[in-house]
Amino acid sequence: MGRKVANAAFMRTLLRADPFDAYHFFPPGERMAQALAADLTREAPELMASGRVRIMPRLELPARLADTAYHCFHLSDCMLSQPHLARLRRLHAPRPMPVTGGIHSLSRADYMAAFLPHLWPGATGREAIVCTSRAGRAAVAAFFESLREAYGLDAVRFPGPRLETIGLGVDASAIAPPGPAARKAAREAAGIPTDAVAALVLGRLEHHSKMDLLPLLRAFQLAFAGRLARGSAHLILAGWGSEDDEILPVVRSLAANIGLGLTVRLRPSEADKAALLAAADYFLSPSDNVQETFGLTLLEAGAAGLPVLASDYDGYRDIVVHEETGLLVPTVGPAATTALDALARLLPDNQAHLLLAQQTAVDVALLAEGITRLCTDEALRCRLGVAARTRVEGRFTWEAVVAAHLEMWERLWAEPVKAADQLCLTPHPLHLPYARVFAAHPAQSGLSGLRLTRSRAGEAVYRGQEHPLFYAGVSHLVDAGRLRALLVLARAPLDGEELAQRLARALPGCDAEAASFIVLWALKHGYLERA
Structure with missing residues (x-):
């Protein structure tokens, strides 16, 4: 969900x-x-309406790369096609423009295979992966380090993309600290007692993909055993979840047993989220899960003027300045995961995430201390909340994120690139060479030795008596004009290879491979025949 929200907001602000x-x-x-x-x-x-936006099929990429002076190509996700687009760019574009892509969650077990294509000899130096946090950048660097060690790839021949760090953003103008009337109404709607201090947890309410709520309840229990009065704290749990989840009844029961007021809002709308941010006194996010890389909800909380109590984990430490905009609670994770590493590709990702999260500890005692401080010190909440809003406005708006990308693309243009001829001849090692791999399938591979001429059907097309059908996925390579040019050349028998070479010379922008395609297509559909 966070990925889609971030991608949409980035594009909206850029446009x-x-x-x-x-x-x-x-x-x-x-x-x-x-x-x-x-x-x-x-x-x-x-x-x-201006006509400056074009939406085109991907089959047009080679042609557009060849005839358009692009400033950059940016992908919403670096995992899917970034290195393959970089290879296509090097084959067709006159100048190697920057090709960049962002990270989101990094923890799927198959992502080692997804990162491997980035390591290839044809990288130009103008490719970059945009990491949303320092922890995310360290994780991507560790992916590449592990892959190089495993496959014996040196960093000179297999350089990989540059790693940039640009955080995500929030529309601070759309989220603001509430006035007294709005705050009172929001608290009443959420069922928060007048004298209770409310903490808001906003995110997936799943112990296998976001955070374990049981240690959080343990922290409240410790706080109540100390100097925090029972009944003075209220917890709001809001986010993705289901009443059928086994954890929610347990959480409700434990909260009641320790004297913690509890409000649960499942799958809140944007309006619901805004109301809950207005109702809360502080934001709480003790995340312990590796699928988290940044923390958009912390930005939303900061924009709403809420202090944040969060785990010192992943991108959270880039957002929260300890004792200035919030409080960070220490975390401890495993030093080795050899057994899980070998098993994870055979498990659902959420099961692997659960096994990792259950050996990642947020310090419960210090979490309890943070809860107590924020519940008992209104001046502290106010100071941290004002500073959080200021930090978001200064560093984490989408306008700032877009500006950072524009600056990055300019810098990448200044990067030196390898010689064009060297790069163009470098195929990507993970690109399937179809003709080579499947050469044994047909009785013959290639046109050499085939004497071809136009057939009776080809004669009918040439004279305008028959009109061929060109499939949508093929029409960018062969059309009526190109077919007619071929039929003119094939009026007398010619070796197939020679016929393709003559066609390539006759058609502007048609290389040998494209000409061979047209000849084979015409032979397939009976417009050419063996002489």
């Missing part, structure tokens, strides 16, 4: 800033293209 002459999108399919067009029309209607 509003409008720093480029044009914006080209290459979605993977027609359905996604239609959805993207609808989203862009809603978010940037004037820009869409």
Whole structure:
């Protein structure tokens, strides 16, 4: 969910800033293209009406790379296609523009395989992975270090992309500390007693993918055993979850047993979230799960003027300044996971995450101390909350995130690149060489030795008496004009290889491989025949 929210907000802010002459999108399919067009029309209607936004099929990428002076290509996720786009760029683009992509969750067991394609000899130096936190950057660096060690890849021949650190953002103008009337109404709606100090937990209410709530309740129990009066604290749990989850009845029972007031809001809307932020006195997020890399909810809390009590974990430490905008609680994780490493690819990811999280400890005693301090010191809450809002406004707006990306793309242009001829001849080692691998499937591979001429059907097409059907996924390579040019050349028998070479010379922008495709297509559909 956080990934989708972040991607949409980044694109919305970039288009509003409008720093480029044009914006080209290459979605993977027609359905996604239609959805993207609808989203862009809603978010940037004037820009869409200007004609400066184009949505094109991915089959057009080679042609557009060849004829368009792109400033950069940016992907919402570095995992799926970034190194493959970089290879395509090097084959077709006159200049190697930056190719960048961001990280989100990094903890899926198959991500070692997903990062391996980034390590290849054809990297230009203008590729970058944008990491949202220092911990995320360290994790990506560790991926590459582990892969190089395992496969014996030296960093000179297999350099990989640059690693940049740019955090995520929040629309601070849309979230503001509430006034007294709004706060009172929100607290009444949430069922918070007048004299209770309310903590808000906002996120997935799942012990296997976000945080374990049982140590949190243990911390409240310790706080009540100390100097925090029972009945003076209230906990709001809001986020993704289900009443069928086994953990919620346990949490409700334990909260009642220790005297902790509890409000649960499952799957809150954006309006619900805003109301809960207005109702809360501080924000609580003792995350212990490796699938977390940044922490958008902490930014939302800071924008709402709430102090944050969070685990000293992953991207949280980039957001919260201890004792200045909130409090960070120490964490301890495992030094070795050899047994789980070997098992994880055979498990669902949430099971592996659970096994990791259950050996990641948030210091319960210090968490209890933080709860007590925030519940008993209104001046501390006020000071931390004001500073949190100031920090978000100064460092974590989407405008700042977009500006950092613009600066990064300019810097990447200054990076020296290898000689063009050296890079163009470097295939990606994980790109399947179809013709080579499947050479034994057909009786013959290639056109050499085949004498071809146009057939009776080809004659009919040439004279305009028959009109071929060109499939949508092929029409960018062969069309009526290209077929007619081939049929002109094939009026007399020619060796197939020679025919393809002549066709490549006759058609602008047609290389030998594309010409061979046209010849084989015409032979397949009966417009050419063996002489």
